[in-house]
Amino acid sequence: MATKKQVNPTRMELTKLKKKLATAVRGHKLLKDKRDELMRQFLDLVRENKALRERVEEGIAKANKDFVLARAGMEDEEINAAFMAPRQSVSLEGGIKNVMSVEVPVFEYKTRTADENDIYSYGYAFTSSDLDGAVASLSTVLQDMLRLAEVEKSCQLMAAEIEKTRRRVNALEHVMIPDTQESIKYIQMKLDENERSTQIRLMKVKDMLLEEAHHYKEKMLAHEQ
């Protein structure tokens, strides 16, 4: 790490940093687990999303083709009149599911009437049979469309959450934890160094005191002569 943060080399700071490191390591582990589990669920969901979307797009394309055919044989006014007052109505009961702290919607849909023939909102006298076919083909897609809405929204929310979690994991792993470790090492070395210098100073002082009390040097000189 090129940029070393200035820290006070004190014991208090050291204790604080050690606590911080422990929290960071634990947080890193938890977030990593969260990311892995989210990823696993996301991949399952996104595969389903892809399959559903393929089905829905195919179904709608087919329905659109049928509608074009139906319109070719009918006047615009007749079509408008036929669709003017829909008999069926779909409503959603929205719930919430919690997937690893991501709140994803769960939809349950209800139709107003139970009769599935209520999707034909017109009398059959003035419409072509192609229109019936078109409406039928569209209605077969509806269930997949509703499931698609649920799955795709969940995928969107989870993708955003995974991205956030991944950033946090990386920040902890590559910045926060190494920085803290380095600071701890720095303080420990500084403290050791201080301790050694204190010890040397004490030894030196002791020497000097002894010298003053007993005058070893003078005695030694006297002895030699």
Next chain:
Amino acid sequence: MSKIAVLGDRDSIYGFATLGLDTFPVANAEEGERTLKELAATDYAVIYITESLQAEIYNEVLKYREMRLPAIIPIPGVYGNTGQGMRDVKKLVEQAVGSDIIFNND
């Protein structure tokens, strides 16, 4: 109790009315953006939008991406499938995983 809306040009969406979904035909992007805002503010939980309209008001659609509701889902219109819906799913994989591992660049 929430509802389902379908948003787009009239030709692409009028069929959904008979299934019981609420259709909101719009003629241009400006109108589409305004309607989308109104729908999102009321109790529509799912808004299906034609791919062509979504492409025109993409920034507005993105605003609702990270909200729990509404779910804005692109569907192909009567003028054909632009593949935008699939590309969005692919982008999600890239956002989450970092690279595309589901579609294998097809």
